[in-house]
Amino acid sequence: MSAILSEIPCPLCRVGLRVKLARSKKGKPSIALSCPVDGRHFRGFITDRAYVARFIDDLEMKI
Numbered sequence: 001m002s003a004i005l006s007e008i009p010c011p012l013c014r015v016g017l018r019v020k021l022a023r024s025k026k027g028k029p030s031i032a033l034s035c036p037v038d039g040r041h042f043r044g045f046i047t048d049r050a051y052v053a054r055f056i057d058d059l060e061m062k063i
C-alpha cells in the first residue's frame with residue numbers, strides 16, 4: 001500500500017514523496033515518507049496516532 005503525496009515534495013529534487021504504511025519496532029502503525037527518485041534524498045516517519053488513523057481511513061475509502 002503506497003501513494004505519492006504531491007503536496008509534500010522532496011527537499012532535493014522536488015518530486016512528491018512516496019508514503020507507505022509502516023510499523024514501528026513497538027508495532028504501532030506509522031507512515032513512512034521517502035523520495036521515490038532516490039531514497040538517500042529524504043526519509044521520514046509520521047507517528048502521530050490521530051494523523052495515521054486518518055490516513056488509513058482515507059486509503060480505505062479509495063480502495
Ligand SMILES: [Zn+2]
Pocket residue numbers: 010011012013014015035036037038041042
Ligand atoms: Zn528526491
